[in-house]
Amino acid sequence: MDVPTHSVQDAQAYDVPILPTRYVTHFLRFMEQYGIRPPALLEGTGLDASELETSEEGMTMNELLILLRHASELSEDERLPFEFGKQLDINAHGLVGAAVLWQNDYFRLVEMIIEYERVCLPIHDLRLTLKDETVQIQLHDIWDLGSLRSFMIRIYMGSIYELSRHICRDMLLEFDTPTNLTPEQWQTAAPEAVIRFNAGAACATLHPAQHTASSIGQELSSFLARHRSRQDLKASDDHSSVTERVRRQILDDPGLNCTLERIAQNLQMTPRSLRRHLQTEDCSFRDLRNEIRCHYADRYLADTRMPLSTIAYKLGFSDQASFTRAYRSWTGRTPGQTRRRI
Structure with missing residues (x-):
């Protein structure tokens, strides 16, 4: 190439x-x-x-x-640039302070960050159009990237996906390039979006959900609590350690996708191989996930007013009762008791 x-x-x-x-x-x-x-x-x-x-x-x-x-x-894995783009969230752009200022208008924050990307990531131009309840973000080339254009577009799309998924009831991501992967494989990278390839243009079409001011503030409070948790549990710089690689995966998404099978796939291993590597490093996937989920739960309980059912969902539990049982086993108290102590 x-x-x-x-x-x-x-x-x-x-x-x-x-x-x-x-x-x-x-x-x-x-x-x-x-x-x-x-x-x-x-x-x-x-x-x-x-x-x-x-x-x-x-x-x-x-x-x-x-x-x-x-x-x-x-x-x-051709999904890798998309996965990197997903990590370009508010934290990566250095705009956590802006998130606090814009707590009553999450979509305005996303709009502002896209404008920020146009300046700080001037590889493609991002053009926003709003029609009725539909928001469209179209990518336009500024530089001649040749065959590397597809790689860069996937980074942008991953970032748009991560910044927008909290406020959209549905999302369509269209790439004007081909792919060798199946729709099911791409669905693992963007479960909350429909993805199409070989489209006429590189474009994201968003349909924002109807949020009240309180629910928007709640979502941002959730983000900020997650950001503080990631800072508290910041992984080490030892990238050779399988435990640390798994830790980073869990920190990025402790929810429903946080399974041994999914993380093994992300790390291009078999579940059996991943489990064996963790055992060699005196670690278990279950203990590592529980440690991080417990810390996230404490932050959500302390820093947000999210209902317990919402916290349960964000941490990958099927219902509030399952979350309460797990939290009691981690801490010796119920989520409600922790929240009342604050």
Whole structure:
């Protein structure tokens, strides 16, 4: 796979720093979870991962194209860029403070972040249109990405999906590129959306749910509690540890998708192999998941007014009674007792 070539008049633009380094370092850490180390991704860019941590200069388009080429060639699962995009939530954009300010209008926050992406991720232009109750976000090319365009579009779509899924009753994500995966395989990456490939344009069509101001505030309170939990339980930098890789997966989604089978699939292992690796590291999937769910539950109970049934759903329990039994086994008290103590 070759990096696109550019005319002489374009060359100068492709050598101007455009991408903030925090997105690059975030991407390097993400790929490392899948066994792809920074030196392999940065080869040929002249950049060093440790220098990127402190640099404020940014990455040029030419350097980004080399990085994307390596990532595309080394990735075994074409859903990987979409999964990375899903991690570009409010926290990744550094806009947690803005989330607090916009607690009464979640959709305005999403709109603001998309505008923010246009400035901080100037690879594609994002054009918003609103008609009746339908919101459409269409991606338009700014740069010649060649065969790497599909990789970048999937990053954008993953980010749009994660930022919008909390406020949508349904969502359609259309890619103007092909895929080798089945609809069922893509459904595991975006269970709350319909995904189509070979469409006429790269476009997300959203139908926002009818939220009251209180329910919007509740959803943002939930997000902020989840953010604080992830900070409290921040995984170590030991990406070689299977336990830490599993921990990161659970931290990202402790809900219904948090099963041994699903996480094994995400890590490209069999459930049996994953269980064996965890045993070798003196860890069990059940204990790790319970530890994280307990911490999330404490945060939700302390920082939000969410009903217990909603907390139960967010933590992957089939009903409130199951959550209450589990929480009592973790802490020796009921969720209601914990909330009354605060």
